[in-house]
Amino acid sequence: QVQLVESGGGLVQAGGSLRLSCAASGRFWSSFAVGWFRQAPGKEREFVAAILTLGWSNDLTQYSDSVKGRFTISRDNAQKMVYLQMNNLKPEDTAVYYCASKMGSYSTRESDFSFWGQGTQVTVSS
Numbered sequence: 001q002v003q004l005v006e007s008g009g010g011l012v013q014a015g016g017s018l019r020l021s022c023a024a025s026g027r028f029w030s031s032f033a034v035g036w037f038r039q040a041p042g043k044e045r046e047f048v049a050a051i052l053t054l055g056w057s058n059d060l061t062q063y064s065d066s067v068k069g070r071f072t073i074s075r076d077n078a079q080k081m082v083y084l085q086m087n088n089l090k091p092e093d094t095a096v097y098y099c100a101s102k103m104g105s106y107s108t109r110e111s112d113f114s115f116w117g118q119g120t121q122v123t124v125s126s
Helices: none
Strands: 002-007 010-013 018-026 033-039 046-055 058-063 071-076 081-086 095-102 120-125
Touching: 002 095, 018 033, 018 095, 018 120, 033 071, 033 081, 046 071, 046 081, 058 071
Parallel strands: 010 120
Antiparallel strands: 002 018, 018 081, 033 046, 033 095, 046 058, 071 081, 095 120
16 A cells, blocks of 8 residues: 655745655555646646656656646656645636645546545645
8 A cells, every 4th residue: 555645735935845755655656657647626737747757867757738847857766755845826826735645657537546645735825
């Protein structure tokens, strides 16, 4: 089993920044793909960013169009941590943010991810 715990959410003004963290434990390996998803009130959960380690210091990353250029996903495999740096936040970024992981190949589809954290709330005021 894999356990994921998110942290770093909070309330921030538009234009501000937050850094979300995802701490992994259990049977989590550096070869696992990790994704960040979010769910705004009244909306379905959506993909935000994903990362897969291909080799030594070589990560494959992908972002949704809505966050590209503003958010950065990264990971520290030695510490079993994944981060989401969020800059220039907008009110429409308000959501519960979830960390998820999967074995095997890279994916951006929610249904492909087997392990999920409980989520952390991000609220961006205008």
